[in-house]
Amino acid sequence: MSLINDLSWRYATKRMNGNKVSADKIESLLDAIRLSASGFGLQPYQVFVIENPELRAQIQPIAYGQPQITEASHILVFAAWNDITEEKIDAFMQLVSETRNVPVEALADYRGAIAGSMLQLPMEVQAGWAARQVYLAMGTALAAAAELKIDTTPMEGFVPAKLDELLGLSEKGLHSVLILAVGERDAANDYMANAAKVRYSKDELFVRM
Ligand SMILES: Cc1cc2nc3c(=O)[nH]c(=O)nc-3n(C[C@H](O)[C@H](O)[C@H](O)COP(=O)(O)O)c2cc1C
Secondary structure, rough: OOHHHHHOOEEEOOOEEEOOHHHHHHHHHHHHOOOOOOOHOOEEEEEEEEEHHHHHHHHHHOOOOHHHHHHOOOOEEEEEEEOOOOOHHHHHHHHHHHHHHHOHHHHHHHHHHHHHHHHOOOOOHHHHHHHHHHHHHHHHHHHHHHOOEEEEEOOOOOOOHHHHHHOHHHHHHHHEEEEEEEEOOOOOHHOOOOOOOOOOOOOHHHOOO
């Protein structure tokens, strides 16, 4: 299975060489993220695609000086919704209706299932649920990038409140959850480039019943 080869090839790249990833490959990566699964299909997030070097230089100290932020070709900031509201659910139902060419009224049960399980939750729980969907999108991105032979670093190592402030995310009803640095490995200077993958054995990881 070629995906296994791709996943063996990828690693969380510590040093990148500044080379640009082609626009075609970036668009394919964004297409894959767009196709990620999410709870109810709601996609409760937005992804900020940041190429601007000055902005990335401002983000670097917020990410504890990690070099990939400026050595990458692009960074993607995955930001989750702060809450799930009637308006957001209705906007999504409208999209379902238009995409599948069914009247909104025919989607009442679907809408009810989302509203019934989401709207009564405290806002922090809604935000946490939204953030979990971001992690799934990140997983999709990592696999897709590996298939495209793009190097990546998934990153939680940053101060979310500071990044939110810099990017004005609160005003947009969003909070930053993850950064994905996207670029090309600097194999000669990356101590992780040839490191063996550390993973539990299948006997330890899987409980077959
Ligand atoms: C949610 C998440 C956050 C991570 N944050 C960082 C980070 O801030 N900086 C970094 O260099 N690597 C980060 N990593 C990379 C992990 O350390 C790496 O994926 C793990 O050690 C497994 O190695 P591999 O991805 O190279 O196979 C993160 C990984 C994940 C999944």
